Amino acid sequence: DCAGQVALLLRRVFRDGTAEQQQAVLKALSGVELYNATVKDIQHSDPSDLLHPFSLQYTVQEDSFMPPAENNKQITFYVGNPAEMRALLNTKPPEKPFPVSNRDASRTIDLAIDPDSFVITSRMPVHLHTKFGSYDSTSSYANGHLRIERALKLEPVSVDPADWQSFLEFLKGIEADEEQGFALERHIPGAHVPQSAPSR
Known part of the structure; x- marks a missing residue:
């Protein structure tokens, strides 16, 4: 769950952004160690719902991570x-x-x-x-x-x-x-x- 300015960024990206932009933001959020990972299984709440925190769930896969x-x-x-x-x-x-x-x-x-x-x-x-x-x-x-x-x-x-x-x-x-x-x-x-x- 995200709130504040982070949530504003995510709401905007998942409302108006391209799939590539969404991937880039999620990689950045996951930390520098996972920036080259594959992001998949993305699930998120309604970005237009301002009454609740923005909820986001996704999987990162990095075969060469360790x-x-x-x-x-x-x-x-x-x-x-x-x-x-x-x-x-x-x-x-x-x-x-x-x-x-x-x-x-x-x-x-x-x-x-x-x-x-x-x-x-x-x-x-x-x-x-x-x-x-x-x-x-x-x-x-x-x-x-x-x-x-x-x-x-x-x-x-x-x-x-x-x-x-x-x-x-x-x-x-x-x-x-x-x-x-x-x-x-x-x-x-x-x-x-x-x-x-x-x-x-």
Whole structure:
């Protein structure tokens, strides 16, 4: 399920976009590791229904995602636009109040993992709340499903030069959590299976 600006983009693409545009957006949402994957079995709710969150389900297939010689892989998911985040982080310290546009996005991801083939662990939750906005990230793993919930909100404020460093620390905290990703490991019979970190 998606809400906020992410949902607006998806609604527009699935209402007016071509099949190629829809594929490109779904690959981008799936993370850089799966950008060359094949997207199929796409199911979504009515993009014109603004009374409910936009629901989207699809399958990605990447035969070369983890070659036989590899036993582990990092996978990442973003709630916002990584390019916009990096642009803000690379902005020079302002000499006058810096206007920040409103951003409000959330994603809930249910990733099916074959427990006979792979092991993946959830992570400790992250909750960042500042006067500039908020970021919440939780995950849990059970019965072969990794569930990830993330929400990002940037307030439409002007950041004073004196607060610029605090604003950057907030953005860096978001970037660090998203870039850390999740460790997907090939299941080796008889090997120790790590326990999932509890979500709060």
